[in-house]
Amino acid sequence: MEDAIWVRWNQSGSISVDLLLSRGVDALAKGDYEDSLSFLNEVVDLAPGYPEGWNKRATVHFLREDYESAINDIETTLALEPRHFGAIGGLALMLEDLGDKEGALDAYRRVLMVYPWLDGAVEAESRLTVEVEGRGI
16 A cells, blocks of 8 residues: 555656656665755756655755755645655654654654554654653553
C-alpha cells in the first residue's frame, strides 16, 4: 500500500516535471545536494501545485541542515496534501532535533493518524508522551 502511494505521489502528470524530479532524486542519491536542489527548484517553479516537488526539496534542505527552508517546504507540501505522511514524519524529526518536543509530539500524533505503520513513529510518540506530558499512554 505504501509503495502504491509513493508511486502516485511521484507522478506529477507532466513528463517534464517528472523528468526533473527524477534527476533531482538521482542527484540526491549521489549526495550532490547542489544539483538536486537546482532540479527541484525547477520542479516547484514549473509545478507549484505538485506536493512531491516541495517534499523532495524539503528533504534536500533537511540533509543540508537548512531546517528553516525544509520546514517551509513541508508546510507547503502539507497545505497541498495534508495526508503526506512522509512530510509529517520529516517535520516531527526536525522539530525534535530543534528541541521542540511538544511540536514533535504533535507531528508524530498527526502522522500516526494518517499512517500508523510509519517506522519509528509509535516509539517516538510514546517516548515523547512521557517526556512532554510525564505519562505513558
